[in-house]
Amino acid sequence: MPHCITLIPGDGIGPEVxxxxxxxxxxxxxxxxxDVQHSGLQALEESGDALPDATVESVRANGVALKGxxxxxxxxxxxxxxxxxxxxxxxYASIRPAKSMPGVVSRYEDLDLVVVRENTEGxxxxxxxxxxxxxxxxxxxxxxxxxxxxxxAAFEYARKNGRKRVTAVHxxxxxxxxxxxxxxxxxxxxxxxxEIQYDTAIIDAxxxxxxxxxNVFDVMLMENLYGDIISDLCAGLxxxxxxxxxxxxxxxxxxxxxxxxxxxDIAGQGVxxxxxxxxxxxxxxxxxxxxxxxxxxxxxxxQTMLDPKARTADLGGNATTNDVVDAILEAC
Ligand code: ATP
Numbered sequence: 001m002p003h004c005i006t007l008i009p010g011d012g013i014g015p016e017v018x019x020x021x022x023x024x025x026x027x028x029x030x031x032x033x034x035d036v037q038h039s040g041l042q043a044l045e046e047s048g049d050a051l052p053d054a055t056v057e058s059v060r061a062n063g064v065a066l067k068g069x070x071x072x073x074x075x076x077x078x079x080x081x082x083x084x085x086x087x088x089x090x091x092y093a094s095i096r097p098a099k100s101m102p103g104v105v106s107r108y109e110d111l112d113l114v115v116v117r118e119n120t121e122g123x124x125x126x127x128x129x130x131x132x133x134x135x136x137x138x139x140x141x142x143x144x145x146x147x148x149x150x151x152x153a154a155f156e157y158a159r160k161n162g163r164k165r166v167t168a169v170h171x172x173x174x175x176x177x178x179x180x181x182x183x184x185x186x187x188x189x190x191x192x193x194x195e196i197q198y199d200t201a202i203i204d205a206x207x208x209x210x211x212x213x214x215n216v217f218d219v220m221l222m223e224n225l226y227g228d229i230i231s232d233l234c235a236g237l238x239x240x241x242x243x244x245x246x247x248x249x250x251x252x253x254x255x256x257x258x259x260x261x262x263x264x265d266i267a268g269q270g271v272x273x274x275x276x277x278x279x280x281x282x283x284x285x286x287x288x289x290x291x292x293x294x295x296x297x298x299x300x301x302x303q304t305m306l307d308p309k310a311r312t313a314d315l316g317g318n319a320t321t322n323d324v325v326d327a328i329l330e331a332c
Contacts, residue, residue, distance in 0.1 A: 001031075002031040002032060002033040003030070003031065003032050003033070003064070003288050003290075004033050004035060004062045005032055005033070005034060005035070005062055005064045005065065005066060005284075005288075006034075006035045006036075006037055006055070006058045006059045006062045006064070006065035006066070007022065007034045007035065007036045007037070007065070007066050007067075008036075008037050008038065008039050008055060008059075008065060008066070008067040008068060009036070009038070009068045010039060010040045010067060010068030010069045010070045010262060011040035011041040011042050011068075011069070011070055011071050011262050011267075012040075012041075012069060012070075012071055012261070012262025012263055012264045012267040013068075013069065013262060013263045013266060013267045013272035014040065014068025014069050014070065014262055015068065016267070016268075016270060016272050016274070016321050017068055017258070017272050017273075017274040017276070017277040017278075017321065018066070018068040018277065020274035020277070020278065020321050020322070020324065020325045021066065021274060021277045021278050021280075021281050022034065023325050023329070024274075024278050024281070024297065024325055024328050024329065024332075025281055025285075025297075027328070027329040027332045028285070028290075028293040028296065028297050028332060029293065030285065030290050030293045035058050035062060037052075037054060037055040037058045037059075038052065038055060039051050039052070039055050039067070039070050039081045039085065040069075040070030040071060040081055040262070041070070041071050043055070043081075044078060050070065050078045050079075050081040050084075051081040051084045051085055051088070055085075056085065056088045056089065059085075059089060059253055059255060060089060060252075060253060063252060063253050063254070064253070064254055064255075064256075064284065064287065064288060065253075065254075065255045065256070066255075066256050066257070066277070066280065066281060066284055067085075067255050067256065067257040068257070068258075068262075068277065069257065069258065069260060069261045069262040069263070070082060070262060071261070071262040071264060072261075079126065082257075083124055083126065085255065086119045086120060086248055086255075087120060089250050089253045089255070090120065090250045090251065090253075091119055091120075091248035091249060091250040091253065091254070091255055092118065092119050092120050092146065092149055092150060092153070092249070092250055093116060093117075093118075093119060093149075093150055093153040093154075093248070093249045093250075094115075094116070094117040094118075094119045094227060094231075094246060094247070094248050094249075095114065095115075095116055095117075095153075095157060095246065095247045095249060095283075096114065096115040096116075096117065096227075096231045096234070096244060096245070096246045096247075096259055097112075097113070097114045097115075097244070097245065097283075098111065098112075098113045098114070098115070098231075098234035098235060098237060098238045098244050099111065099112045099113075099238060100112070100238050100239075101238070101239065101243065101301070101302060101305050102302055102305060102306055103302075103305035103306040103307070103308075103311070104238070104239035104243060104305050104311075104315055105239070105315070105316060106237060106238050106239045107237065108214055108215065108237055108238075110215070111214055111215060111237055111238055112218075113214060113217055113218070113219075113220065113234050113237070113238075114157070114161075114163065114218070114219045114220070115220050115222070115227055115230055115231045115234055116150065116153060116154040116157060116219060116220065116221045116222070116227070117222060117223075117224060117226075117227020117228065117230075117231065118146060118147070118150040118222070118223045118224050118227065119150075119224060119227075119248060120146055120224070121141040121142065121143060121146050121223075121224060122140055122141065122142065122223040122224030122225055122226075123138055123139075123140045123224060123225045124224045124225065125139055125140070125141040127139040127141065140175070140178050142178045142179070142181050142182050142223070144181070144185055147181065147182045147185035147186065148185045148188070148189055150221065151168075151185060151186040151188075151189035151190070151221060152189050153249065154166050154186075154219055154221040155189060155190065155192070155193040155196060157219065158193070158196050158218075158219050159193060159195075159196065163196070163218050163219050164196065164197055164218055165196065165197040165198070165199070165217075165218040165219065166190070166193075166196055166197070166198050166199075166218070166219045166220075166221055167198075167199050167200065167201050167206075167217060167218070167219070167220050167221065168182075168183055168186045168187075168198070168199075168200045168201075168221050168222070169200075169201050169202075169203050169206055169220055169221065169222035169226055169230065170182060170183050170200060170201075170202060170203065170222070170223075170226075171202060171203050171204070171226075172202075173202060179223070182223060183200060186221065201220075203222070203226050203230075206220070206230070207230075207233065210230070210233055210234070210237065211233075211237075214234075214237055231244070231246070231259050232259065235259055235260075239315060240273075240314050240315070241258075241259060241260035241261075241276065241314075242260060242272070242273030242275060242276055242312065242314040242315065243273065243275045243276060243279070243315070244258065244259045244260075244276055244279070245258060245259070245276055245277070245279035245280035245281075245282065245283055246258060246259050246276075246280055246283075247280065247283045247284075247287070254284075254287050256280040256281065256283055256284040256287070257277070257280055258276025258277045258279075258280050259276060260276050270320045270321050270322065271312060271313055271320055271321060272312070272321050273312040273314050273315065273321070273324070274321050274324055274325065275301065275305075275324065278297075278301060278328065279298075279301065281297070282294050282297050282298050282301070285297065296332060297328075297332065299331075300328050300329075300331035300332045301328060301331075303331040304324065304327040304328045304331050307327060309323070309327075310323060310324055310327035310328075311324075312324060
């Protein structure tokens with residue numbers, strides 16, 4: 001029986017990296033039947049909606065999706081299709097591992113960090129109002145239910161993956177109520193996982209420590225906006241946005257997508273690094289129980305990165321997206 005999986009190519013470099021990932025997955029021999037659906041600018045032009053109902057329904061029906069990035073206009077225009085998808089499917093946990101890879105040059109070696117980001121509320125609640133002329137308010141929402149379930153997701157992830165420590169990241173010295181309540185909820189959940197070390201870090205101090213001595217961290221748990229920012233920082237520590245994967249997990253549905261955005265500056269040139277989405281596909285294979293294929297694919301990626309000729313421009317090389325795919329397929 002094939003795995004039925006929704007494929008959302010997205011826009012910008014999305015279709016290129018989605019096609020690359022499809023080719024690599026075909027090379028693993030895992031039987032996948034793709035249900036291609038649209039989201040982002042192309043969907044907006046074709047149907048007037050950046051996230052058509054059919055796309056949401058397909059993901060709901062299949063339970064798993066692989067998604068390319070979609071462009072969100074800054075300061076105006078349509079609401080982010082990503083935020084809408086996460087909300088529509090209640091994809092509350094964003095898991096973003098940032099792990100060093102052999103051959104990929106970065107400031108630190110042997111990094112193995114994981115950001116667990118709350119995906120449904122915080123400052124991404126979409127509740128903004130103009131109170132009066134010259135005054136705009138953005139509301140940061142913190143609920144007990146969402147805080148407890150993201151904390152549970154982080155500790156369960158730590159337990160399943162043999163991680164030793166969870167650090168809750170906050171700014172409760174300033175946002176005493178909002179972040180203070182988040183910490184209270186997380187602290188309560190932590191009591192159920194005595195084998196995992198639990199501590200907290202103020203976000204500004206964490207940023208400084210991440211830049212100076214990131215090896216001290218393990219799993220970092222945080223609300224939505226902090227997670228968005230810290231994921232990019234962690235990506236920078238292990239080689240850049242082009243190489244880090246992500247998983248958005250809900251109770252019944254999971255969507256796998258790279259951390260990077262649609263990178264319109266390099267779209268259509270065939271030079272985008274496909275590793276972010278390909279590594280997201282490794283997480284997807286693990287999720288659907290194809291563990292040996294996941295392992296084979298990950299070691300093929302690692303082997304490929306040892307060859308400078310298989311590195312794209314963001315990693316200091318000249319390889320095209322297709323060159324990377326060919327090299328991985330050869331190593332598979
Ligand atoms: P968003 O707001 O949608 O998250 P962003 O503003 O963070 O997007 P990205 O689209 O992620 O920006 O890209 C930032 C820059 O990083 C791009 O301009 C591009 O040069 C580079 N970049 C991102 N992803 C890749 C990739 N897969 N391969 C090569 N370069 C990339």
